[in-house]
Amino acid sequence: MAQDMTLLWGSGSPPCWRVMIALEEKNLQGYNQKLLSFEKGEHKSPEVLAMNPRGQLPAFKHKAYVLNESNAACIYLANQFQSQGTQLIPDCPAEQAMMYQRMFEGLTLNQKMADVIYYTWKVPEGERHDSAVKRNKEALIAELKLWEGYLNKGPGSFLAGNKFSLADVVVYPSIAYLFRFQLCGERYPNLAAYYNSLKDRASIKASWPPTWLESPDKSAMLKDF
Amino acid sequence: MAQDMTLLWGSGSPPCWRVMIALEEKNLQGYNQKLLSFEKGEHKSPEVLAMNPRGQLPAFKHKAYVLNESNAACIYLANQFQSQGTQLIPDCPAEQAMMYQRMFEGLTLNQKMADVIYYTWKVPEGERHDSAVKRNKEALIAELKLWEGYLNKGPGSFLAGNKFSLADVVVYPSIAYLFRFQLCGERYPNLAAYYNSLKDRASIKASWPPTWLESPDKSAMLKDF
Incomplete structure (x- = not known):
């Protein structure tokens, strides 16, 4: 259970979805998560800004390590959980x-x-x-x-x-x-x-x-x- | 000597420069390289297009592996030459x-x-x-x-x-x-x-x-x- 991870996300956003797919592939379910509404401007809320100063989703962290850039989060997860779930970075x-x-x-x-x-x-x-x-x-x-x-x-x-x-x-x-x-x-x-x-x-x-x-x-x- | 690498580049372009810094940090000097002129439109030449269909610089390859995206090239070099030169990806x-x-x-x-x-x-x-x-x-x-x-x-x-x-x-x-x-x-x-x-x-x-x-x-x- 990935209880040391938090994801604030919006539905349909490719950057948010990327991180969620990476988490699933690495069997990292059960993380803290909150679905926010772009339409209501919730990506500019204090809660998001505290994690992501650009006011964008996703806002993601593992322990205290902030990884709001979705590609950064995906590479990080692929490396840190290398032997767990699907191998996402080929050796060859x-x-x-x-x-x-x-x-x-x-x-x-x-x-x-x-x-x-x-x-x-x-x-x-x-x-x-x-x-x-x-x-x-x-x-x-x-x-x-x-x-x-x-x-x-x-x-x-x-x-x-x-x-x-x-x-x-x-x-x-x-x-x-x-x-x-x-x-x-x-x-x-x-x-x-x-x-x-x-x-x-x-x-x-x-x-x-x-x-x-x-x-x-x-x-x-x-x-x- | 990195004779199995080729870089086509333009002066002053941050993407080109990135790859060159990564190569230096990894002690990968002596690669095949060619300086091209953006002003003369040489980034749209057949030589570049053969490696990079978007007609952009850098055009880079290691052996037959094309890595035109500068960030991709940098991560690849950092991983493939992990123990050579500067360690670029922290373990912690x-x-x-x-x-x-x-x-x-x-x-x-x-x-x-x-x-x-x-x-x-x-x-x-x-x-x-x-x-x-x-x-x-x-x-x-x-x-x-x-x-x-x-x-x-x-x-x-x-x-x-x-x-x-x-x-x-x-x-x-x-x-x-x-x-x-x-x-x-x-x-x-x-x-x-x-x-x-x-x-x-x-x-x-x-x-x-x-x-x-x-x-x-x-x-x-x-x-x-």
Whole structure:
């Protein structure tokens, strides 16, 4: 039981979900946790700010060690609980290199997705431009094609080979997010196959965003991408 | 001699510099390397695209393993050459947690810095707004205050305690970049002390951007920040 860990999280946030998948893969259930609402602005509450001065979720700690950066938390958990649960960092240098490479490329995928999905939320009305929307769309499509190609080339059914790894922990939530916004599976068959193949993995199913279960398809924003 | 490694790089780019510092710290000199010019668009050359489909620098590989994401390359080198040169990942869980946390926070610092410094380069003329410039400035100042505070609180003279670590490898180039754009050391005394204290460290001195040696102060863009 991971009673020396605390997670403050929001439903559907890829960074929060990442940490939850890592915890599940490492059999670290039973941690202290609290679901907060982005809509109500609870990520800016004193409780969050005390742990995470940027007022963002997740806010996570193990004992007194604060790990709010979701990727930092995932790498830390993979290293500190190396022999517990799923091995998330491959020993083989070639696989390890690919794993870290894909993991960090995932940040770019997530950023390009956020630039599209959160555009009207992040950019004040008077600063919005159709040309920027078009550019963001093109950038995301180019990025999606890259990942579609990675999954086509193999070498396995996971992002960094034939074993589930930290790259999957970190990137899967972004890919699930794309399909929640109705990315077309026929246009991206490898991404769709990857998305579907991991849906029922225990760690992912156990941590599936509760708000997504309540309202399965939020928006058709990515339908024509 | 690291003859099984290849680095294509650009002078002054924090991501490129990071990898070079990591290589120096691990005594991995003598790698194949080529300095390319961003100004001439050489980062979009077929040579780079063959290694890095995003057309970005660095493009790095060890043997056949491609690690273009600079942070991925740094973590990989720190792990694969664990007992060679400087130990970059602390064993102590508290120090390791802080090291990964600061390392990933460094991505935010770098992003907020880029939003300010590259604004006119990244945003087409018709899409520029004073309100965005003001917001980016405020966001960078808030971020700088956070780091100034981190360095004040300690626990050591490095970013993650009293030993040089991967967090310093990754974040130092961004901090040096801030001072190249004339960030005011009197306003940020801890950042300035940190910047100056590492200037002469062997790994940093050996990899100092050659274009910076030729033209020390590029712009006063951050003078009033």
